[in-house]
Amino acid sequence: MSSDALVDTTARATQGWLYDTNAMVKIELLRRPTVPAPIPNSSRDDDEENDGPSNGDSVDQDPPAWSFHPVYTYPFYGTDQQIAGYRNPRVVIRSSAASLVTHVAATYDAKSHEATLDLAQPLLEFLPSDLIHDDVAFAKALANDTKYTPPGNVVLEYETANGVQFQLFECTVSTHGFPTLYDRLKIFAMYFIEAATPVDVTDPAWTFYLLYRRHPSSSSAHLPYEFAGLFSTYSFYLFPNRTRKRISQVLILPPFQRQGHAARIYAHLHCTAMADAQIGELAVEDPSEAFDVLRDVSDLRLFLRGPVPGRPDSDRGLAAVPEVDVADSATIDGELTVAWNPLATRSAPTLVWGRKHDILQLCTHSVKQARVRGLRAFAKLQSRQAERIYEMLVLNEAVPAGSRRAPPAAFRRMVKARIYRAHKDALEAVADEEQRKELVHETYLQVLDEYLGHLRLARRAGVA
Incomplete structure (x- = not known):
């Protein structure tokens, strides 16, 4: 801590003494086996909260450390995300990019009598239990990471367009070395996922997927691995004899964002779930708007571009979507309800392929x-997601790529019927029938614009 003398101020919020804690906390992921000189503070990217990289646009740059700021510090410093009583406070959290062994240091230029909160103290509850404060001990731990290998089994490997290699490691709570690693990485989820809390790593229902950049073994200038992101899933019992797998936390660190990693991992989890007879449904917990788009585009791309697991390579679009006939299902107003669960049966439903239908x-x-x-x-797919993907696949047939024609009236009626069901209570509270129709139509136009945008993304080459 700085040894500067205390400075008395008469107002806590005097200019220069009230500081944004998101800007105060800086995270450095050290990529080499030696501790670099401190990275100078720089102004934060205004778009950082939109999942963009802060210091460096892509991983083909080669700084000694990735440096960025958290998006959320309210779990530690309160909802205002501000600290009072310090001038130019700084909390630097340095972690090995490989093992995430962590060092913390806090400094400031001056401190007033209004300062009632220690700079780093609120973070200590969530920083790892093996946190290092000593510079020499941290340098030694970093040097030991030259032979580090992440815990778990590699379930996905790929190379980006610029030749950077990535591996996805699958871990459970019983995987050797994982509890220690999770203790070090849990705070990263709190930095970047709103309302995130550490999970119970003694619960066997959790599965974790760790994304690492891998450096060639010949590259002695770098640590062998760099932590890039985390997916976690939780398995629930699904009546009568299956499992619902729910994606819970999704994190891609800022230096690796906007490069298609989350889309690749989601597609891997989806195809793995489709191939596993024990998994009845792949769900997502409270998805953000950005993840909703990613999921839509990924699901569409699976059916539009393939390959669809278990189907001939020629099956694309609606040809890769089977039908399930059910004679005895619950009804609503005399019609089969979309909420019917084809999974709640001890025997797998019979899938009917190849039926031909016009628009x-x-x-x-x-x-x-x-x-x-x-x-x-x-x-x-979950019920709502299945309906939306079906509607987009129908729209793909009705309005092919490059076409400017309007969707047929039958498509409009189909989507409006779903919109009305989803908002039935609110719409029936509107007394005027014409106003209800106008509200449904306005919502339909918004949905149509969204569908067309997602189809454009799904039709593009490459990873979303």
């Missing part, structure tokens, strides 16, 4: 329900 037939209630059930049973 008008695809928009009818009966065909839509049969295909939505097929998406739920075959692609393991």
Whole structure:
């Protein structure tokens, strides 16, 4: 801590004595086996909260450390994310990019009698239990990481367009070395995922997926691995004899964002779930708007570009979506409900492939329900997601790439019917029928614009 003498101030919020804690905390991921000189403070990127890299646009740059700021510090410093009583406070959290062994240091230029909170103290509860304060001990730990290998099994490997290699490691709570690693990385989720809290690493229902950049073994100038992100999933019992796998936390660190990593990992988890007869559904917990887009585009790309697991390579679009016929299902107002669960049966539902329908037939209630059930049973999608993906696949048939024609009236009626069901209570509270119709139509136009945008992204080459 700085040894500067205390300075008395009469107002806590006097200019220069009230500081943004997001800017105060700086995270450095050290990429080499020696501790670099301190990285100078720089102004924060205004777009950092939108998942963009802060110091460096892509991983093909080669700084000694990745340096960035958290998006959220309210779990530590309160909802205002401010600290009073210090002039130019700094908390630098340095971690090995490989093992995430961590060192913390706090400094300031001056301190007033209004300062009632120690700079680093609020973080200590969530920083790792083996936190290092001594510079020499940290340098030694960093040097020991030259032979580090992440815990778990490699379940996915890929190389980016610029030749950078990545590996995805799958871990459970019983994986050797994982509890220690999670103790070090848990605070990263709190920095970047709103309302995130550490998970119970004694609960065997959790599975963790750790994304690492891998350096060639011949590259002695770097640590062999760099931690880039985390996915966590939780497995629930799904009646009568299956499992619902729920994606819980999704984190890609700022230096690796906007490079398609989250899309690759989601696609891997989705295809793995489709191939696993024990998994009945792949769910997502409270997805952000950005992750909703990623999931839509990934699901669409699976069916538009393939390969679709278990299907001939020629099956694309609606040809890769089966139907499920159910004679005895619950009804609402005399019609089969989309909420019917094709998984709540001890025997797998019979999938019917290859039925041909024109656009008008695809928009009818009966065909839509049969295909939505097929998406739920075959692609393991949640009910709402299955409906939306089906509607987008129909739109893809009705309005091919490059076409400017409007979707047929049957498509419009099909989507509006879903919109009305989703907002039935609110719409029926509107007394004027014409106003209700206008509200539904305005929502339809927004949905149509969203669908067309997602289709454009899904049709592009490469990873979303």
